[in-house]
Every structure is written in C-alpha cells, then in structure tokens.
Amino acid sequence: MSKTTTGAPADATPDEQDLGAAGSQLSTAPKEELPNLPSLGVIGWARWFWRQLTSMRVALLLLLLLSLGAIPGSLIPQSGTDETKVADFRSANPTLGDVYDKLGLFHVYSSVWFSAIYILLFISLIGCIVPRTWQFVGQLRGRPPGAPRRMTRLPAYTTWRTEAEPEQVREAALALLKKRRFRAHLAGDAVAAEKGYLREVGNLAFHIALIVLLTAFAWGQLFKMEGNKLVVEGDGFSNTITQYDDFKSGNLFSQDSLDPFSFVLDDFTGTYEPSGPSKGTPRVYRATVDYSVGAYGKDRKTTIEPNGPLDIGDSKVYLTAHGYAPVITVRDGKGNVVYSQAVPLLPLDSNVTSSGAIKVMDGYRNAKGVKEQLGFQAFFLPTYGGANSAVVSQFPALNNPVLNLEAYHGDLGVDAGIPQSVYQLDKTHLKEFKNSKGTQLRENLKPGETMQLPNGAGSVTYEGTKEWANFQITRQPGSGWALGGSVTAIFGLAGSLFIQRRRVWVRAVKGDDGVTVVEMAGLGRSESAKVPEELGDLAGILYDQAPGAPGDTGAEPDGVSDSDAASAEGAEN
Amino acid sequence: MTLAAATNENLANLSNTLIYSAMAVYTLAFFAYIAEWTFGGRSKIARTAAALTSEKAAKAPAVTVKKGGSTAVLERPKVVVRAAAGARDVPDGPGAHGGDAQGDLYGRIAVSLTVLAFLIQLGGVIARAASVERAPWGNMYEFNITFSTVAVGVYLTLLALKKNVRWLGLFLITTVLLDLGIAVTVLYTASDQLVPALHSYWLYIHVSTAILCGAVFYVGAVSTILYLFKDSYENKLQSGGRPGQFATSFLERLPASSTLDKFSYRVNAAVFPLWTFTIIAGAIWAGDAWGRYWGWDPKETWAFITWVAYACYLHARATAGWKGRKAAYLALIAFGCWLFNYYGVNIFVSGKHSYAGV
Numbered sequence: 001m002s003k004t005t006t007g008a009p010a011d012a013t014p015d016e017q018d019l020g021a022a023g024s025q026l027s028t029a030p031k032e033e034l035p036n037l038p039s040l041g042v043i044g045w046a047r048w049f050w051r052q053l054t055s056m057r058v059a060l061l062l063l064l065l066l067s068l069g070a071i072p073g074s075l076i077p078q079s080g081t082d083e084t085k086v087a088d089f090r091s092a093n094p095t096l097g098d099v100y101d102k103l104g105l106f107h108v109y110s111s112v113w114f115s116a117i118y119i120l121l122f123i124s125l126i127g128c129i130v131p132r133t134w135q136f137v138g139q140l141r142g143r144p145p146g147a148p149r150r151m152t153r154l155p156a157y158t159t160w161r162t163e164a165e166p167e168q169v170r171e172a173a174l175a176l177l178k179k180r181r182f183r184a185h186l187a188g189d190a191v192a193a194e195k196g197y198l199r200e201v202g203n204l205a206f207h208i209a210l211i212v213l214l215t216a217f218a219w220g221q222l223f224k225m226e227g228n229k230l231v232v233e234g235d236g237f238s239n240t241i242t243q244y245d246d247f248k249s250g251n252l253f254s255q256d257s258l259d260p261f262s263f264v265l266d267d268f269t270g271t272y273e274p275s276g277p278s279k280g281t282p283r284v285y286r287a288t289v290d291y292s293v294g295a296y297g298k299d300r301k302t303t304i305e306p307n308g309p310l311d312i313g314d315s316k317v318y319l320t321a322h323g324y325a326p327v328i329t330v331r332d333g334k335g336n337v338v339y340s341q342a343v344p345l346l347p348l349d350s351n352v353t354s355s356g357a358i359k360v361m362d363g364y365r366n367a368k369g370v371k372e373q374l375g376f377q378a379f380f381l382p383t384y385g386g387a388n389s390a391v392v393s394q395f396p397a398l399n400n401p402v403l404n405l406e407a408y409h410g411d412l413g414v415d416a417g418i419p420q421s422v423y424q425l426d427k428t429h430l431k432e433f434k435n436s437k438g439t440q441l442r443e444n445l446k447p448g449e450t451m452q453l454p455n456g457a458g459s460v461t462y463e464g465t466k467e468w469a470n471f472q473i474t475r476q477p478g479s480g481w482a483l484g485g486s487v488t489a490i491f492g493l494a495g496s497l498f499i500q501r502r503r504v505w506v507r508a509v510k511g512d513d514g515v516t517v518v519e520m521a522g523l524g525r526s527e528s529a530k531v532p533e534e535l536g537d538l539a540g541i542l543y544d545q546a547p548g549a550p551g552d553t554g555a556e557p558d559g560v561s562d563s564d565a566a567s568a569e570g571a572e573n
Numbered sequence: 574m575t576l577a578a579a580t581n582e583n584l585a586n587l588s589n590t591l592i593y594s595a596m597a598v599y600t601l602a603f604f605a606y607i608a609e610w611t612f613g614g615r616s617k618i619a620r621t622a623a624a625l626t627s628e629k630a631a632k633a634p635a636v637t638v639k640k641g642g643s644t645a646v647l648e649r650p651k652v653v654v655r656a657a658a659g660a661r662d663v664p665d666g667p668g669a670h671g672g673d674a675q676g677d678l679y680g681r682i683a684v685s686l687t688v689l690a691f692l693i694q695l696g697g698v699i700a701r702a703a704s705v706e707r708a709p710w711g712n713m714y715e716f717n718i719t720f721s722t723v724a725v726g727v728y729l730t731l732l733a734l735k736k737n738v739r740w741l742g743l744f745l746i747t748t749v750l751l752d753l754g755i756a757v758t759v760l761y762t763a764s765d766q767l768v769p770a771l772h773s774y775w776l777y778i779h780v781s782t783a784i785l786c787g788a789v790f791y792v793g794a795v796s797t798i799l800y801l802f803k804d805s806y807e808n809k810l811q812s813g814g815r816p817g818q819f820a821t822s823f824l825e826r827l828p829a830s831s832t833l834d835k836f837s838y839r840v841n842a843a844v845f846p847l848w849t850f851t852i853i854a855g856a857i858w859a860g861d862a863w864g865r866y867w868g869w870d871p872k873e874t875w876a877f878i879t880w881v882a883y884a885c886y887l888h889a890r891a892t893a894g895w896k897g898r899k900a901a902y903l904a905l906i907a908f909g910c911w912l913f914n915y916y917g918v919n920i921f922v923s924g925k926h927s928y929a930g931v
C-alpha cells in the first residue's frame with residue numbers, strides 16, 4: 001500500500017487518484033523523494049545532505065552498516081575486554097596487528113568509524129522523529145479525510161439499499177463509529193472515521209525511546225567508574241580511590257561521586273561438585289560482609305554472591321573472584337616475630353593451584369645482626385594429590401593444603417621506587433638460602449609446620465589458610481534511564497507492530513429511484529484481513545438499524561460471483 | 574544424599590530414553606510427511622498458471638466476496654475485498670496432500686505422530702529438568718532439545734489455531750531430527766548442576782524467551798525460503814516460462830507467494846518485540862552477574878546484530894518500499910545471524926557466555 005501513503009503523484013492512475021486524499025497521511029512515514037541534483041550554494045548542499053541523511057533509504061543503510069560494523073568486534077580480541085588476548089594476537093601476527101591498530105579494530109566499539117555510524121544514525125533518527133511528531137500532531141488536530149468519490153475502489157467495500165432516510169443512516173453510523181472509539185465526523189454526504197492512532201504513538205515512542213536509551217548509555221560511559229579490591233577474610237575496605245587495587249573511570253567522572261561506604265569481609269564460602277564428570281565445578285560462592293553506609297553508618301550484615309551484588313547508593317559491589325591466603329609467620333634467629341600476615345595468592349587454574357610471593361621488608365636482622373630483607377616464592381595446592389601426582393591441585397577446596405616455599409634473602413628491590421607486583425619476587429638482588437645439600441632451600445609445608453632457615457637465620461611457619469575474595473565496585477549512572485528507555489521501546493514497538501491504523505467511510509444518499517443507497521468502505525495502512533472483518537461487523541450492526549429495502553440482496557459490483565466468496569473464505573487464515 | 578543422587582541418575586536416564594523415543598517417532602512422522610507429499614503429487618493441479626495466464630486475472634485485480642459479520646445472516650451485506658493494486662492474485666495451493674485423499678490421510682497421520690513425538694520429547698525435557706532440579710538450558714545439549722521442542726510446539730499451536738501451516742511439517746520435522754541428532758551425538762553432556770554465575774531468575778526469563786524467539790524466527794525463515802521458491806515459480810509462469818515438473822508439482826501445493834510472504838512477515842514482526850525484550854532481560858542479568866549491563870561480549874554483540882538485522886527487515890517492508898524478494902533476503906540474513914549466535918558463537922568465539930559448556 002505504499003502508494004496510498006505518498007499522496008497522488010502527477011502520473012497516478014485514476015485508481016490512485018481516487019484514493020489519494022482518502023489514503024493520505026495514514027502513516028507518518030516520510031515521503032521518499034527522488035534524489036535530484038542540489039541547487040548550487042552551501043545552503044543547497046546542506047539541505048540536500050540533510051534530506052539524504054534523514055531519508056529512509058539512508059537510515060536503512062546506516063542500520064545495515066551498524067550491524068556489519070559490529071561483527072569484527074566479536075571476532076577480533078578487544079582491548080576493552082581482554083588485554084592479554086590482544087597482546088597475544090599482536091605478537092602472533094605483527095603486520096596484521098599494525099593494520100588492525102590503524103583501523104581501530106582492537107577497540108571497535110569506541111573506534112572513530114563505529115562512532116561515526118551510530119552518531120549519523122542518531123542524527124538521522126532525530127531528523128526523522130521531529131518532523132514526524134509535528135505531522136502526527138497535525139493529524140490529531142485535523143479530521144479524517146472525507147470519503148473518496150468511488151468507494152468501490154477501496155480494499156474493503158459493501159453496499160445495500162434501505163428505506164431509512166440518508167440523514168438517519170449517517171447519524172446511526174456516526175454514533176456507531178464513535179461508540180467503537182473511532183474519531184468520526186460528518187463530511188458532506190458521508191461519515192469519515194479513523195482509528196488506531198496509538199500505532200503512530202507507539203512508533204514515535206519507540207524511536208524516541210531509542211534516543212533515550214543511547215543517550216543514557218553514552219552518559220553511563222562518560223561518568224562510570226569501576227575498581228577492584230582484593231579483601232582477605234577479616235580485612236575491610238572503605239570506598240576511597242587510594243584503597244583500590246586498580247581503578248578505571250569515564251572521562252567526566254569526579255572523585256566526589258564515590259559513594260561513602262565501607263565493609264569487612266567476615267567469611268567466604270565456596271562449595272564444589274565433589275564427584276562425577278564435572279567434579280570440582282563451583283556450586284556456591286558466597287561472601288558474608290559487614291557493611292556500613294556513610295561515615296558513621298550502622299553496621300549491617302549481608303551476603304554477596306556472583307549474581308547478587310550489594311547495592312549501596314548508585315554503587316554496586318560484585319563478587320568476581322576468590323582464592324586462598326596462607327597465614328605466614330616469619331621469625332628471626334632470636335625467635336622474634338618479624339612478619340605475620342595472610343598472604344593472598346593468585347589462582348592459576350580451576351582447581352585453584354596458586355602462586356605468589358611473601359616479602360619481609362623491614363624489621364628482620366640476620367644471624368650477624370645485619371638488616372636484610374627476606375623473600376619467599378610461594379606455590380600453593382589446596383588439595384595436594386600426594387608424592388606421585390602432578391604438582392597441581394586436584395580439587396578447588398581445602399582438602400589437603402600444601403604450601404611450597406622457596407627462600408631468598410638480600411634486597412627485594414622495593415625501595416627503588418619502581419612499582420612491583422606483590423605476587424612476584426624480583427630476584428636480581430636476592431640470594432638463595434641453601435639447604436644442607438647445598439641446593440636451593442625449598443620445602444612443602446602443611447598447616448602448622450615450620451621451615452627452618454639455615455645457620456640460625458630464623459624460620460617460616462605456615463599457620464593456616466584464610467580465603468580472599470575480589471570485589472568489583474562499579475557505578476554506572478544513567479542505567480535507570482536506559483532501563484526506562486528499553487521498557488518504553490518494547491511497549492512502543494508492540495503498539496507500532498500490532499495496532500492497525502484504518503479508516504472507515506459510510507456514505508448514504510438517495511438513489512434515482514428514491515431509495516437510500518448505503519455504501520461502506522474500509523482502508524488499512526497495510527493489507528490486512530482485519531479491515532474487511534471489522535467492516536463486515538460494522539455493516540452488520542448498521543444494517544440492523546437501516547434494514548435492506550424489500551427485494552434487495554446487496555449489490556455485487558464488478559462481476560463478483562458466489563464461487564469467489566467460497567474460495568475467499570477457504571483461503572482466509 | 575546418595576538416594577537423591579540415584580533418583581536424579583534415573584531421571585536423567587529416563588530423559589535420554591524419552592529423547593531417543595521421540596526421535597524414533599519423529600522419524601515415523603517424517604516418513605508420513607514424505608508419503609503425504611508423494612501421494613499428493615498424483616493430483617494434477619495448475620491453478621497458479623491458470624490464475625496468472627487467464628485474461629480476467631491479468632486485467633482486473635482480485636475481487637472476492639466474504640460474508641459480513643460473524644453472525645452471518647444471509648441477507649446481510651457482503652464485504653467485497655480487493656487486493657492491493659498491482660499485487661498478483663494467485664490462489665493458495667491446497668497443501669502437501671494436493672487434494673489427494675490418501676495424501677491427506679498420511680498428512681493427518683504425520684500430524685498425529687508429530688503430536689505424539691512432541692509429547693514424548695516434552696517428557697524428556699521435563700525429566701531432564703527434574704534430574705538437574707533446574708530449568709533445562711544449562712548447556713548446548715539441553716538448549717538444543719528444548720529449542721526443537723518449542724519449535725514443534727509453535728507449529729502445533731499454529732495448527733491448533735486453525736492456521737494453514739501443515740505444509741511446514743516436512744521441513745520442520747527434518748530439521749528437528751537434525752537438531753536432535755546433533756544434540757545426542759556431538760553436544761551430549763551428562764546432567765549436571767549450574768555454575769554459580771548461572772543462578773539467577775533472569776536466566777529463566779532471558780533464555781526461555783530466547784528459545785521461543787528462535788523457534789518462531791525459524792518458522793518465519795522456513796516460510797521465507799519457500800516464499801522465494803514460490804515467487805520465482807510464479808514469476809516464471811507470468812513471463813510465459815515453463816517450470817519443471819517437479820517444481821510444478823511441489824510448488825503448486827504451497828500457499829501463494831503473497832500468502833507465504835505475509836505469513837513470514839507476521840511471524841517475524843510478532844516476535845520482534847519479544848526478541849527486544851530478550852536482549853534487555855539479558856542486559857539486566859549481565860548487570861547483576863558481571864557488573865555491566867552491556868559489554869560487547871560476542872554473544873551480546875551477535876544478539877544486537879540479529880536485532881538490528883530484523884529491524885532492517887521491518888524497516889525495509891514498512892517504509893523503504895523494499896517488499897518481496899529483497900526484504901526476504903534481509904529476513905534470511907537476520908535469521909542467519911540468529912543461527913550464528915546460537916551455534917557459531919559458542920563454538921568459534923570465546924567469551925563470557927562460553928563457560929556453560931558447549
């Protein structure tokens with residue numbers, strides 16, 4: 001039915017001219033204009049460009065481009081999600097990596113070209129919505145167009161002759177249509193009515209909601225923050241930038257918007273499938289925390305699970321990882337405790353084989369009384385499989401924990417001012433402790449066991465194991481708007497797809513023989529079985545109020561036969 | 574504890590037995606559909622050619638009559654329905670049985686067998702769910718068996734609503750058999766609990782609507798493909814060509830191309846809002862699980878691409894005047910995106926969604 005929406009072009013057939021006015025403005029879809037050469041001058045060009053941008057053809061093209069443009073980002077590693085994969089890819093394919101770099105293919109969704117597509121789409125969308133909204137308001141103010149001259153040309157048509165007066169019929173029709181919630185009015189010898197404006201409302205609401213959604217998303221990107229903090233059982237965290245292990249934020253984020261809160265990790269629980277093919281698969285992760293909001297807030301207890309973040313103000317606290325932290329006590333040769341701490345280790349595999357480093361920075365003096373630093377390379381298996389199994393953990397829970405320590409002394413290199421990973425030892429200025437055989441001192445410890453350092457250098461004790469949890473704290477403003485936008489989008493979309501906008505006309509005039517002829521016709525925005533059905537319904541009711549003249553069987557225009565009637569019903573589906 | 578484990582084991586085995594039985598019954602249904610098509614081929618019908626080549630149809634567009642009102646009183650006025658100007662007016666084919674009584678009988682047998690297989694398969698899915706004490710979509714095996722159950726359910730629902738869709742049967746059952754075959758051989762995973770990140774009621778909402786959308790999109794895609802065949806058949810006839818005998822026999826029995834086109838548009842348009850909702854539900858779940866509601870994870874990206882592709886299709890039809898074949902190609906591309914998201918992303922691309930096991 002596209003022809004009915006474009007008005008009556010000059011070369012229209014009589015058929016279309018008949019429908020022209022009646023079918024006009026049944027939708028707010030913009031007219032497609034043939035691209036004609038722009039008149040000279042900047043303004044001419046600008047207008048031409050604007051028309052092109054807001055045309056449906058270009059909107060469609062931009063939509064297609066947007067989906068095509070999203071593809072590479074799903075196939076090529078993205079620096080936003082996985083930095084290490086990007087590095088791997090670069091080292092494996094250096095030349096291709098450079099090309100990708102130039103094209104922004106490692107960060108597609110923030111690349112110039114991807115942004116260009118959606119910003120153009122965005123502008124096109126606005127350029128489309130604004131005129132359509134005005135047009136729609138105009139349609140609401142105006143009245144449905146009058147009946148076309150030859151109503152037989154409309155997609156659904158019926159007629160009969162009645163003894164009732166034409167005015168009577170028109171009044172009855174007007175009342176009936178109004179009762180059926182059509183917008184109806186009398187125009188000349190016919191009643192014109194229209195229904196289904198909600199379709200347009202829904203369509204506009206949907207497109208506006210898309211803008212709200214996109215704006216909220218962009219807003220969220222600009223003002224968001226995201227940080228990580230590893231907390232050992234018994235330790236706490238308070239929400240200031242300095243406490244974070246790492247911290248990322250959007251360009252417009254300011255520190256003042258950090259929500260004031262703090263919490264202490266009471267306990268972490270992890271349970272795992274004990275047997276079967278997926279032995280070791282995690283079942284429950286639960287962090288129990290005491291938290292308080294504001295500087296002097298009351299302490300409250302709650303649990304955080306992978307799908308159940310803690311909401312505080314605009315911030316959300318997620319549980320993202322966990323591991324083990326052996327409690328280590330280091331004594332010097334005289335038996336003084338110089339170090340006593342739970343040391344978080346990083347998991348290496350799904351059975352939580354972990355590694356890390358213990359750094360005793362100050363307070364230690366060696367057997368000769370000279371200040372020195374101690375370093376231990378730690379390797380930890382929560383479930384040790386025994387002497388003749390591979391040196392990896394057999395199960396993620398603490399079933400048979402074993403801590404393997406390698407001992408060094410000397411200079412840890414932490415005072416040089418260069419930031420250092422807490423999980424790795426810089427061995428450049430460290431010397432190995434030797435065991436009695438003269439090789440590297442290295443021992444497996446069970447909880448409670450102690451490793452003696454040679455020549456009265458002291459001892460290390462593995463006291464027990466705590467667990468740690470990693471929390472991700474995020475703040476993403478605008479998510480409420482994004483949600484509101486998406487819900488509106490769904491309802492708008494449903495309205496725009498399921499509501500049918502249609503017009504009905506009822507004409508009643510005295511025929512040459514003095515008998516009133518009633519004509520009814522219906523026109524929908526698109527071809528639909530519902531329009532004739534509804535027309536039949538309305539005609540039935542009106543017919544009862546203005547019954548057929550005697551001997552009238554209902555006109556059958558244009559050589560309609562009853563066999564067609566049967567086939568039409570058979571095909572109805 | 575061990576007792577519970579044993580019951581679960583039994584339920585899991587029961588589920589497997591039911592799935593295999595359903596496959597057996599689907600196979601029987603498949604042969605019954607084949608029989609329907611074969612016997613239907615005996616009848617010689619050439620209505621399309623008649624409609625397209627007769628003088629009257631070429632000149633005057635459709636004028637058919639329908640009795641007005643639901644309480645059809647005979648004297649009431651009749652509504653005349655006129656097809657849009659320029660639209661081809663071709664009657665719908667009679668269906669696979671082609672009006673042949675024996676074909677029709679086989680068709681009915683096929684539908685009955687499909688219902689039976691559907692019930693058995695549904696039992697299998699429920700037993701699987703009971704054995705793991707959660708919704709049956711924790712991995713691709715479960716996703717597959719649920720998906721084909723829902724697809725058949727959609728088909729049977731349309732049949733129950735008296736829609737003229739029996740012609741879909743053969744194509745649907747063929748792919749259901751393929752889907753189940755892949756599920757039990759390549760994708761099989763012993764029944765198992767969910768990893769913690771999958772514990773969320775949003776999972777139930779998101780995945781169940783995703784499966785339903787996929788099933789409906791699938792039905793739309795099948796009719797789009799058939800539309801393309803039928804349309805070129807009608808084009809050929811209209812331009813005086815003579816299609817081959819097999820094509821004639823086969824395509825004559827399908828609904829008219831305009832009917833197929835309308836059917837696939839309706840089906841796709843009807844689920845598009847639900848697909849939109851599915852993506853939003855996924856975003857909400859991602860917000861709870863991973864701390865961001867949208868992160869361009871491959872699965873998310875492809876859901877978005879699929880969504881945009883279907884939006885293109887709807888736009889093309891609604892406003893850009895790309896009706897017919899061009900729009901149909903867009904619809905197929907969109908369904909291709911959906912398929913890739915369903916299989917391709919799990920198999921070829923790794924992302925946060927892949928931890929549920931292939």
Ligand code: HEM
Nearest residue numbers: 027028029030054055056059124125128884887888891892
């Ligand atoms: C951001 C991307 C967009 C999406 C996802 C989108 C989606 C949709 C959908 C699903 C429909 C309903 C189709 C139907 O009625 O069958 C629609 C209709 C429409 N859209 Fe868009 N759209 C987008 C951008 C645009 C743009 C940029 C324009 C203008 C240039 C536009 C103008 C229209 C018009 C005029 C209609 C039809 C109105 C009618 O049927 O009366 N859309 N859109």
